[in-house]
Amino acid sequence: MITIVTGPPCSGKSTYVESVRKPGDFVWDYDQVARTLFQTKRDEISDAQARLLNEICGVVIRSLEFRNTFPNVFIILTSLATARLVAERLKGHVKVMATEKHECLRRLRETRPVGSHAVIEKVIKDWR
Numbered sequence: 420m421i422t423i424v425t426g427p428p429c430s431g432k433s434t435y436v437e438s439v440r441k442p443g444d445f446v447w448d449y450d451q452v453a454r455t456l457f458q459t460k461r462d463e464i465s466d467a468q469a470r471l472l473n474e475i476c477g478v479v480i481r482s483l484e485f486r487n488t489f490p491n492v493f494i495i496l497t498s499l500a501t502a503r504l505v506a507e508r509l510k511g512h513v514k515v516m517a518t519e520k521h522e523c524l525r526r527l528r529e530t531r532p533v534g535s536h537a538v539i540e541k542v543i544k545d546w547r
Contacts, residue, residue: 421483421492421511425502427546428539429526430516436493445489447479449496463535483509499547520544 506513
């Protein structure tokens with residue numbers, strides 16, 4: 420089964436996947452990959468880093484499209500439009516986190532450094 424998990428920042432996407440994944444499942448967490456590759460948060464990466472990350476994500480999706488041998492695949496994305504396109508391409512389904520915007524904003528204030536709030540708040544408020 421292929422599940423594309425989407426929702427605004429701080430909506431619980433990664434937490435959800437961690438609660439349902441099993442050994443042997445494949446998880447692509449766009450934010451976690453950005454942190455690992457660039458040692459920074461996704462909202463702090465440069466345009467060049469974002470382009471490279473998107474290219475890598477494209478390679479992963481193409482590979483899953485033709486050679487998926489995993490029991491379950493979870494792809495975590497913020498963009499609903501992108502999640503729908505990826506789900507269609509991989510014949511998967513979209514899981515939209517139904518967390519209210521005010522709750523995402525509360526979580527943001529409690530868990531993220533103040534310097535990153537403005538950019539993430541805008542993504543949360545504009546999400547859909």
